[in-house]
Amino acid sequence: MRNYHSVLILKPDLDEDQVDQSVEKITSIINKFGGSILKLDKWGKKRLAYRIKKNKFGYYLNVYHTCEQGRVLDLEKGYQLYEQIIKYLVIRLEERDIVRVMDKDKESAAESAKDSAAEENRSEETVAAGEPDKS
Amino acid sequence: MKNQRKKRTLFTQKICRFCSEKIEHIDFFDIKLLKPLISERGKIVPSRISGNCARHQRQMTEAIKRARNIALLPFSVEH
Structure with missing residues (x-):
């Protein structure tokens, strides 16, 4: 089992429901090849630096996931066959890279937890300490 | 000639900007970091400059x- 980082560009003319649908579909594609999603970000609609399949804009998805060894080519094929994806990029991550990503995530979660705790009350520090563990 | 002089003034200090900011790993989606390191035409700026x-x-x-x-x-x- 290895860790991977995929950036997917979806068609720009999707509304929120359709985006959620395609996220589900992508999840099922990844699960099909023995992987699971570690982290999923929606970067939202962005202007592309160049036209892709006649689109000037694209909806970016940023996915950290695992995949069974040797089945990444099949996964990429799955991306290609899904018509909502106009472009994709899959990168293999080393163990330290995924640790770094998750640490960064934890830090930001801890920070936000700290902020919210500071806003609420200083006495509720146990909540702030408990939250980063969940993520 | 003129262009060259312009570029020289853009990067006056010859210090690695990543070393000075202590960046261990450069993420490819960090566009703010990478944007200054491509030229007007989209070329990668050589380290010499x-x-x-x-x-x-x-x-x-x-x-x-x-x-x-x-x-x-x-x-x-x-x-």
């Missing part, structure tokens, strides 16, 4: 190439 150290220049070129692949940065800018 930007002053980056060899290690970070290697990381940076890879990051820029990945960003180009996923349309975050242009391959070329047409005039």
